[in-house]
C-alpha cells in the first residue's frame with residue numbers, strides 16, 4: 190500500500206512556487222548561519238535514542254504522559270549542559286525537537302523561577318540560589334494565583350507576617366480561597382516556589398511581595414511540615430503538567446527569603462520601598478513579552494499541517510466527470526487558510542519586535558531608568574492578548590479546514606490547540622490585559638489634550654480625524670496603515686469622550702470607566718491590530734531578501750491588512766472614512782491576493798522549517814503521504830493490540846444474552 194516518495198501534488202506545488210523558501214527561512218531565523226545551527230541542534234535531538242524511542246503521547250494515560258515529559262525534558266536539560274548550549278534560542282530549538290509534544294515539567298523553573306531570581310534577588314541571594322537552580326537541586330515555580338484570585342493580584346490572600354524576634358516571615362493560607370491553585374509543576378515536580386503574599390510588618394500590610402519557599406525535602410522530595418500540596422487534576426490541555434494547589438499552615442521562612450533587590454524589610458521590621466511601585470510585576474512582563482512569538486509558532490505549525498494536507502487532499506470534481514480538485518484550489522479553502530497563514534507571519538514579526546523591545550527596556554530598568562515601563566507593560570499586555578486571541582481562533586480554523594481528519598490526534602492540530610488556548614488566560618486574562626492597554630491609551634489621550642508629547646508608537650493620535658482614506662484601486666500599504674491608524678484613533682477618542690461625558694454629567698471616574706469597558710476594549714484591540722499591521726509592513730519592507738521572496742512575503746502582509754479591514758469593516762466605515770467604492774477595491778484586492786498567494790502556499794509553510802519529527806502529524810508530513818500515515822496511526826492504537834477486547838466479554842456478551850433471554854417468551858407469543 191505504501192507509495193513512497195513525495196506525493197505528486199505536493200512535489201508540483203514546490204516546483205511552481207515563485208520564490209525560494211530557503212530565503213524566507215533565513216529571514217525568519219535571522220540568517221543562514223543561524224538556520225544551519227538550528228538544524229544541527231534539532232538533528233542532534235531527533236537522533237538521540239532517548240527521544241526517538243519515546244512513545245507517542247496520544248496513546249498514553251496521564252501518569253505516563255507526565256513521566257515521559259519529565260524523562261525527556263530532564264534528559265534534554267542534561268544534554269544541553271553537556272553540549273555547552275547557552276543561548277536561550279538554541280536551548281529552545283534543542284528542547285522543541287527533543288520533546289515536541291511534551292510540555293516541560295521543569296519549564297517554569299527555567300522560564301520564570303530562574304529569571305525572577307536573576308532580576309529580583311539581591312546579589313547574595315543570587316549567589317546562594319542560582320548554583321542550586323542550575324544543578325536542579327532546587328527546582329522551582331511561580332506561585333501567585335490562588336483559588337479565589339488570579340487576575341486581581343492586589344486581592345491575593347496568602348500572608349507573610351514578619352516576626353522581628355525570630356527574624357522570620359510566617360507564611361499562611363488564612364482561608365480556603367487563599368490556597369495557591371494553578372501554579373505549573375507545583376503539585377509534584379518542584380521543591381521550591383516563589384510565593385506572592387501580602388507582606389505584613391509592624392502591623393501594617395504593604396501589599397504583595399515575593400518570597401522564596403522550600404516546599405519539599407531536597408533529598409526525599411516529601412512535602413515539608415506545614416505544607417500541603419498536590420496536583421489539581423486533568424485539564425483541557427497540558428495533561429503532562431502537574432499544575433498544583435498548596436496550603437500553608439504558618440510556615441516559617443528566614444527574613445533573607447524575601448526577594449530584596451528592590452523592596453526590603455530590615456531586621457527590626459522596617460519596610461523600605463524602591464522608586465517604582467510595580468517592579469515585582471516584572472516576571473509577568475517577561476513571559477507576556479515572549480508569548481506573541483510562542484503563539485505565532487503554534488499557529489505556524491497548524492498552518493503547515495492544514496496547507497500541506499489541503500494540497501494533497503482531493504475532493505469533488507469541479508466539472509462533471511473531471512478530475513477531483515485539490516481542496517486548496519477552492520477559493521473558500523484559501524479564505525480559511527491564507528489569512529491564518531498571514532496571521533502566523535504577522536505574529537512572528539510582532540513577537541520579534543516585542544522581545545527586542547523587552548530586552549531594550551529591561552536593560553534601561555536595570556540601570557534605574559523606569560521611564561519606559563508603562564509602554565513595556567501596555568505593549569506586552571496588549572500583544573499577548575491580541576496574538577493569543579487571533580492565533581487560537583486561526584488554529585481552530587486550520588483544524589476544521591482538514592475536515593474529519595483534523596479532529597483526530599493523528600493530525601496534530603488538537604494538541605496544538607489545547608496547548609495554545611490557555612495563552613488567552615495565563616499571564617493575565619486577555620480581556621483584563623486589554624483593559625490595561627485601554628488605561629494606557631486613555632492616559633495618552635489626556636496627555637495629547639494637554640499638548641504633551643506622545644511616545645512614537647501612538648504619535649498617530651495627533652493626526653486629524655477629519656480626513657478620508659487615500660485608498661485607490663491599487664490598494665497601497667500606506668493607505669492600509671493609515672486606515673488602521675484612523676480606526677484606532679477614532680475608537681480611542683470615542684471611548685475617551687464617552688468617559689469624559691459621563692464624568693461631566695456627575696459620574697465618578699470609576700463609574701464612567703466601568704460603564705465603558707466594552708468600547709475601551711474595542712479601542713485597545715484596534716490599537717494592537719494597528720500596531721501588528723504597521724510592524725508587519727515595516728519588517729517586510731526592511732527585510733533583506735531577493736525581489737521574488739519579498740513579493741511573496743508582501744502579498745501575505747497585504748492579505749493580513751486587507752482581511753482585517755473586511756473582518757472589522759464596521760469600525761473602518763462608521764465615520765465614512767472609507768467609501769463604498771473603496772470598500773469594493775479592498776474586497777477585490779482580497780480575492781486577488783488569495784489567487785496570488787495560491788501558488789506559493791506550500792513554499793510559504795515550508796519556510797517555517799519544521800521537520801516532521803517536530804510536527805508529528807500524519808497530515809502535515811513533508812512528503813504528503815498522508816493516507817499511509819493515517820493507516821499506520823490507526824494500526825498503532827492500543828485498542829487494536831487484541832483482536833477482541835475483554836470488555837466485549839464483560840459487557841456486550843452478558844447484555845446480548847440477557848436481551849436474548851428477555852425476548853424469547855415474546856418471540857413465542
Ligand SMILES: CCCCCCCC(=O)SCCNC(=O)CCNC(=O)[C@H](O)C(C)(C)COP(=O)(O)OP(=O)(O)OC[C@H]1O[C@@H](n2cnc3c(N)ncnc32)[C@H](O)[C@@H]1OP(=O)(O)O
Nearest residue numbers: 333339340341342343467470473474562566615616617621
Ligand atoms: C508555557 C506555559 C507557561 C504558563 C505560565 C503561566 C504563569 C502564570 O500565569 S503566572 C500568573 C499570571 N498572573 C497574572 O498575569 C495576573 C494578572 N493581573 C495583573 O497583572 C494585575 O492584577 C493587573 C495588571 C490586572 C492589575 O494590577 P493592579 O495592581 O490592580 O494595577 P492597576 O491598579 O490596574 O494599575 C496600577 C498601575 O500599575 C501599572 N501596572 C500594572 N501592571 C504592570 C506591570 N506588569 N508592569 C508595569 N506597570 C504595571 C498600571 O499600568 C497602572 O499604572 P498607572 O497607575 O500609571 O496607570
Ligand SMILES: Cc1cc2nc3c(=O)[nH]c(=O)nc-3n(C[C@H](O)[C@H](O)[C@H](O)COP(=O)(O)OP(=O)(O)OC[C@H]3O[C@@H](n4cnc5c(N)ncnc54)[C@H](O)[C@@H]3O)c2cc1C
Nearest residue numbers: 331333334338339340371372373611614615616617618620
Ligand atoms: C495552563 C495554565 C497555567 C497556569 N500557570 C500558572 C502559574 O504557573 N502560576 C500562577 O500563579 N498562575 C498560573 N495560572 C493561573 C492564571 O495566571 C490565571 O488563571 C489567570 O491570571 C486568570 O485569572 P483567573 O483564573 O482568576 O480568572 P478571572 O479573573 O476569575 O477571570 C474570569 C472572567 O472574569 C473576567 N474578569 C476578571 N476581572 C475582570 C476585570 N477587572 N474587568 C473585566 N473582566 C474581568 C475575565 O475577563 C474572565 O472572563 C495558570 C493558568 C492556566 C490555565
